[in-house]
Amino acid sequence: MELEHGMQAGDEGNPAEGEAIEVVEIEEYGRRNERPPKARKYIIRIDKVRHEWPRPLITGRELLRLAGKDPTRCSVRQKLHGGQAKTIGLDETVNLAEPGIERFMTLCHDQTDG
Numbered sequence: 001m002e003l004e005h006g007m008q009a010g011d012e013g014n015p016a017e018g019e020a021i022e023v024v025e026i027e028e029y030g031r032r033n034e035r036p037p038k039a040r041k042y043i044i045r046i047d048k049v050r051h052e053w054p055r056p057l058i059t060g061r062e063l064l065r066l067a068g069k070d071p072t073r074c075s076v077r078q079k080l081h082g083g084q085a086k087t088i089g090l091d092e093t094v095n096l097a098e099p100g101i102e103r104f105m106t107l108c109h110d111q112t113d114g
Contacts (some may be wrong), residue, residue, distance in 0.1 A: 019038075020037075020038045020039055020040050021037055021038070021039050021040070022039065022040050022041065023039060023040070023041045023042075023043060023052075024036045024037060024039035024041070024042050024043065025043045026042055026043060026044050026045075026096050026101055026102075026103075027043075027044070027045050027102050027103050029099065029101075030080070030081055030099070030100055030101045030102035030103070031081065031102060032081075033081040033082075033099050033100050034099055035097065035098065035099040036096070036097055036099075038056075038097065039056075040054070041053065041054055042054075042055075042056065042096045044058075044063075044096065044103070044104065045102075045103040045104065046063060046066060046067040046076070046103070046104045046105075046106065047067060047104075047105060047106055049067070051066050051067070053066070053096065055096075056095055056096045056097040057093050057094070057095055057096070058093070058094050058096060059088075059090065059091055059092060059093050059094070060075075060076050060088035060089050060090045060091065060092050060094075061090040061091065063076045063088065063094070063104055063106075064076055064090075064106065067104075067106050069106050069108060070108070071090055073108050073109055073110075074106050074107060074108040074109065075087060075088075075106070075107050075109070076088050076104055076105070076106050076107075077104065077105045077106075077107065078094060078101060078103075078104055079101075079102045079103050079104070079105060080100045080101060080102060081099070081100035081101075081102060082100075085105070088104075
């Protein structure tokens with residue numbers, strides 16, 4: 001899979017200490033339970049779709065908006081290395097630079113007449 005500037009996924013090289021690389025695939029590092037390097041852009045997967053994000057921090061609300069989901073009707077869960085999943089609150093911040101984050105899943109709640 002080709003990313004910006006001709007980089008291949010997993011082809012980040014060895015940037016100097018503190019130097020940001022162009023793009024990081026969060027899921028690749030999460031599968032290995034490794035801390036991703038500092039990057040200018042983060043590729044995250046929400047449901048089955050890959051999204052680009054410009055910062056290491058993202059809220060549950062931003063994840064849902066990025067996925068095109070209504071934050072008043074949907075929730076988001078973070079899948080971690082080892083199979084655990086954690087619900088992320090709308091105003092809760094996720095640090096994409098932490099090890100073990102693999103992907104995100106949304107769950108929308110249909111309103112039923114009672």
